[in-house]
Amino acid sequence: MNLEKLEQSIYDLVTETSTNLPKDVRRAIKKAKDAENAGTRAAMSLDTISTNIHMADDNISPICQDTGLPTFKLKTPVGVNQIEIKEVIKKAIARATADAKLRPNSVDSLTGANSGDNLGDGLPVMKFEQWENDFIEIKLILKGGGCENKNIQYSLPTELEGLGRAGRDLDGIRKCVLHSVFQAQGQGCAAGFIGVGIGGDRSSGYDLAKEQLFRHVDDTNPNPDLAKLEDYIIEKSNTLGIGTMGFGGEATLLGCKVGVMNRIPASFYVSVAYNCWAYRRMAIDVDATTGEISNWHYQDGEKISFKDEPQTEASKAPEKKVVELTAPISEEQIRSLNVGDVVKITGRMYTGRDAIHHHLMSHDAPVNLNGQIVYHCGPVMAKDENDNWTVKAAGPTTSIREEPYQGDIMKKFGIRAVMGKGGMGPKTLAALSEHGGVYLNAIGGAAQYYADCIKSVDGVDLMEFGIPEAMWHLSVEGFTAVVTMDSHGNSLHADVQKSSLDKLALNAERVF
Ligand SMILES: O=C(O)C[C@H](O)C(=O)O
Numbered sequence: 026m027n028l029e030k031l032e033q034s035i036y037d038l039v040t041e042t043s044t045n046l047p048k049d050v051r052r053a054i055k056k057a058k059d060a061e062n063a064g065t066r067a068a069m070s071l072d073t074i075s076t077n078i079h080m081a082d083d084n085i086s087p088i089c090q091d092t093g094l095p096t097f098k099l100k101t102p103v104g105v106n107q108i109e110i111k112e113v114i115k116k117a118i119a120r121a122t123a124d125a126k127l128r129p130n131s132v133d134s135l136t137g138a139n140s141g142d143n144l145g146d147g148l149p150v151m152k153f154e155q156w157e158n159d160f161i162e163i164k165l166i167l168k169g170g171g172c173e174n175k176n177i178q179y180s181l182p183t184e185l186e187g188l189g190r191a192g193r194d195l196d197g198i199r200k201c202v203l204h205s206v207f208q209a210q211g212q213g214c215a216a217g218f219i220g221v222g223i224g225g226d227r228s229s230g231y232d233l234a235k236e237q238l239f240r241h242v243d244d245t246n247p248n249p250d251l252a253k254l255e256d257y258i259i260e261k262s263n264t265l266g267i268g269t270m271g272f273g274g275e276a277t278l279l280g281c282k283v284g285v286m287n288r289i290p291a292s293f294y295v296s297v298a299y300n301c302w303a304y305r306r307m308a309i310d311v312d313a314t315t316g317e318i319s320n321w322h323y324q325d326g327e328k329i330s331f332k333d334e335p336q337t338e339a340s341k342a343p344e345k346k347v348v349e350l351t352a353p354i355s356e357e358q359i360r361s362l363n364v365g366d367v368v369k370i371t372g373r374m375y376t377g378r379d380a381i382h383h384h385l386m387s388h389d390a391p392v393n394l395n396g397q398i399v400y401h402c403g404p405v406m407a408k409d410e411n412d413n414w415t416v417k418a419a420g421p422t423t424s425i426r427e428e429p430y431q432g433d434i435m436k437k438f439g440i441r442a443v444m445g446k447g448g449m450g451p452k453t454l455a456a457l458s459e460h461g462g463v464y465l466n467a468i469g470g471a472a473q474y475y476a477d478c479i480k481s482v483d484g485v486d487l488m489e490f491g492i493p494e495a496m497w498h499l500s501v502e503g504f505t506a507v508v509t510m511d512s513h514g515n516s517l518h519a520d521v522q523k524s525s526l527d528k529l530a531l532n533a534e535r536v537f
């Protein structure tokens with residue numbers, strides 16, 4: 026086989042997957058956008074998301090900065106050398122990372138060291154099967170960490186919040202799957218897609234769930250019971266009112282695919298793989314002799330470009346006031362903000378995520394953070410021809426991971442605003458009241474949209490934590506976010522959690 030050509034084919038697959046959302050996913054997002062009521066936060070978020078999808082395609086840059094844990098599934102003709110293909114995949118991944126099509130995402134679990142090229146023990150994930158065809162099929166999914174963290178596995182029978190007992194039957198499965206959507210709230214960048222695996226053991230159950238994510242959004246399950254379950258889950262999930270980014274709204278779930286396999290008598294697992302709206306999976310067929318791509322999958326139907334999409338009324342006339350914000354921010358200014366206000370930030374912000382929050386608990390900050398804005402973000406960065414850093418993708422990361430630290434760090438350093446996505450919990454909410462702070466929610470996955478608001482990179486600290494985890498000093502213009510937790514004890518996230526639990530509980534009666 027021509028291995029150079031094969032490397033190029035895999036490089037193209039990686040780039041396409043990271044930058045160009047598949048047609049079926051685009052159509053699902055468009056449908057959600059059309060169904061949303063104009064003037065709501067959800068409609069505004071879907072505007073941003075669709076603009077972002079178009080920008081990523083146009084810039085050939087990552088749709089979301091978290092390009093996930095690259096997972097390849099290959100089927101090769103008998104006799105093809107799989108060891109050679111593995112090496113080629115690694116080369117293509119390293120090159121795509123150097124070209125900023127992927128974020129360097131491979132981290133040593135014990136030392137925290139980032140390998141810088143997306144390689145390392147166990148990465149990328151490559152699963153091979155043989156088949157009787159004479160060509161190679163290569164499927165790739167780039168599933169980000171925020172949605173991966175919202176995967177859940179149920180062991181039946183079990184007791185579920187809001188829904189009661191889930192037994193070992195189709196109705197018990199129904200309850201688990203519905204609950205999985207509820208427990209994700211907006212943290213996996215709703216509106217999402219789920220793959221469900223019924224049966225197997227803890228690992229094969231999750232594999233089956235993830236395999237479902239390669240199905241077409243608009244296919245129909247050949248098993249009539251599962252087809253009914255899939256339709257039911259989409260319909261009921263969209264009555265929970267969680268909505269895009271957990272802001273409330275009509276669209277909570279855009280796709281549900283269920284697979285089943287046998288189990289052993291003592292175990293009954295329902296495994297759910299949650300995928301964000303930035304549902305990046307693609308596949309190619311490759312000629313086993315030339316190494317060239319002979320076919321791209323997921324090409325059926327219309328491609329919604331989202332170019333020149335009419336913006337809904339929301340972005341023209343947001344339902345709440347728009348406040349201009351520039352750091353350093355005073356306590357008085359912060360206390361004047363309320364949940365629902367839209368802020369437009371201009372000036373300095375600092376990125377800080379997992380490693381930095383952990384670090385700041387026991388160290389001084391490398392810069393004066395008094396009155397500043399900390400952005401939970403791990404960007405994709407590249408150096409330009411003059412050796413200056415430029416931002417290639419920079420959406421928010423899930424904030425709840427910083428819950429154990431956030432309040433203490435805000436108080437210790439005088440930080441007035443933290444921005445991320447998915448909201449934070451009671452400990453942070455209490456600290457916001459006590460100290461005078463706000464939580465700002467940016468649109469998860471909108472990495473191109475936000476990168477465009479970043480006008481310069483003025484410095485970087487703690488680079489030893491690697492590119493995604495370093496503290497970047499950013500200068501921004503018109504960076505928009507919504508106040509979802511304020512200094513008066515209000516949290517949109519707590520409200521949505523509570524109201525969606527009430528709605529979930531309406532589905533406790535047997536259906537199947
Ligand atoms: O790691 C990131 O940048 C984001 C992550 O995918 C998340 O959703 O929290």
Ligand code: SF4
Binds near residue numbers: 169212213469
């Ligand atoms: S930030 Fe959101 S869109 Fe991006 S990978 Fe994480 S969950 Fe997905």
